[in-house]
Amino acid sequence: MVKKIVAIVLVLVVIAVAVFKIFFDKGGVDETLADIERNLKTYHLEANMEMINGEDTRNFLVKVTFKNDEDKDFYRVSLLDKSINQEQLIIRNENGVYVLTPALNQIYKFKGEWPSNSPKPYIYQSLLGELKGQRQIRQMEDGYLVTSNPKFRNATSWVKQEIKFAKSLAPLWVHIYDGEGNLKVKVTFTKFEVNPTVDAELFNVDTNMTLARENAGQITAKLEDLPLFPVNVDVDAILKDQTQTEINNETIFILSYDGAHQFTVVQKLLEESEETITKEVEGEICDLQDGIGFYHNKILTYVYNGVEYRIYSKTLTVSQLIDIANGMEVVATK
Structure with missing residues (x-):
């Protein structure tokens, strides 16, 4: 009987050591x-x-x-x-x-x-x-x-x-x-x-x-594709107003959302520049589903397939703005 107890104890010790090595030995x-x-x-x-x-x-x-x-x-x-x-x-x-x-x-x-x-x-x-x-x-x-x-x-x-x-x-x-x-x-x-x-x-x-x-892909988004809407977003808001305007010869689309959450989406189509354009900006770089954006003064800005998006809210956090960006419609390769 004693031998059986000793054997069982030894087995348990071996198992305990093995578990320790698997999960805790660092x-x-x-x-x-x-x-x-x-x-x-x-x-x-x-x-x-x-x-x-x-x-x-x-x-x-x-x-x-x-x-x-x-x-x-x-x-x-x-x-x-x-x-x-x-x-x-x-x-x-x-x-x-x-x-x-x-x-x-x-x-x-x-x-x-x-x-x-x-x-x-x-x-x-x-x-x-x-x-x-x-x-x-x-x-x-x-x-x-x-x-x-x-x-x-x-x-x-x-x-x-x-x-x-x-x-x-x-x-x-x-x-x-x-x-x-x-x-x-x-x-x-x-x-x-x-x-x-x-x-x-x-x-x-x-x-x-x-x-x-030298190997840059071609932008496929066209002006007639805009505006694009947030379609997969977990926010309590509905589209209140949709506006198209011209500013400095650029067509701007403005989507205003209201409800428990309020935010605005501004979009415009960018054109490829012959000369390299460098802009110094303030803000924090953010990883998005569509690549890289930056957040500053309650505005999340990013570019995807030639479309510049600016998402603004006085109340939403940067994480919530990123969720909206990740749920935006996009123009993919045609």
């Missing part, structure tokens, strides 16, 4: 993480990213290159929207942060702490950061599954993130869920290189614009 992770942070000078990654909003999904080819040069972090992020074959670039260099739209020959220049201002599922440092906070690490045969609840500043409905790392802590995939367990973002990494040779010219804004314009 010694190997911490050592690998510390080694990466000491030695990481450059990296290049590529991924397929799906931004999901109900039945609507946007697919992006993402390419990120990073270089630390004399304690300055440089980034080049390419987001290619596969549905319209148009690319946006985000470049951080010693002069600031730039968002390039090659199809329009347009550049926005920002000040700020991007990309460290909020978690990013395609920035390696952001993923590594989830290994340091409150999280659950499950050790698997081929790596680690990390579950956490990061605070996405401009996407408050995103409440849970799962990251799959290889044993080397190379990223394999990222899944982000809302509070109801719906998958909102899916990133699948297809390439990851640590400490490749990276030329500083890769972060030159003018060089990037010149090269990107």
Whole structure:
């Protein structure tokens, strides 16, 4: 009888140790993480990213290159929207942060702490950061599954993130869920290189614009396609007024919504410029389902397929404005 009890106790101890190693043993992770942070000078990654909003999904080819040069972090992020074959670039260099739209020959220049201002599922440092906070690490045969609840500043409905790392802590995939367990973002990494040779010219804004314009996709939106409406939005508001006006030889469409929530959507069709246009703007860069936008003074501004959208509200949060933007109709490739 005593032998049976001892045997049972030993089995339980073995199981407990195994469970501990699977879910709580992070010694190997911490050592690998510390080694990466000491030695990481450059990296290049590529991924397929799906931004999901109900039945609507946007697919992006993402390419990120990073270089630390004399304690300055440089980034080049390419987001290619596969549905319209148009690319946006985000470049951080010693002069600031730039968002390039090659199809329009347009550049926005920002000040700020991007990309460290909020978690990013395609920035390696952001993923590594989830290994340091409150999280659950499950050790698997081929790596680690990390579950956490990061605070996405401009996407408050995103409440849970799962990251799959290889044993080397190379990223394999990222899944982000809302509070109801719906998958909102899916990133699948297809390439990851640590400490490749990276030329500083890769972060030159003018060089990037010149090269990107050689393969820039064509804008397919036409004036007769406007206005476009928010159709998949969880806000308590109805269309109160719809106006078309001419300002400085530009046709402007204004949609005013009223109800428990009030907001206004202003749209206009942009034309490609022969000369590169650079605008210095204030505000915060935001990740949208349709690419990159920026928020300042209660206005969310972004461009998709040649249409500039400005969404304004005195009462809605930036997260709610982003939800409206993500629910807007679009003109896809014809």
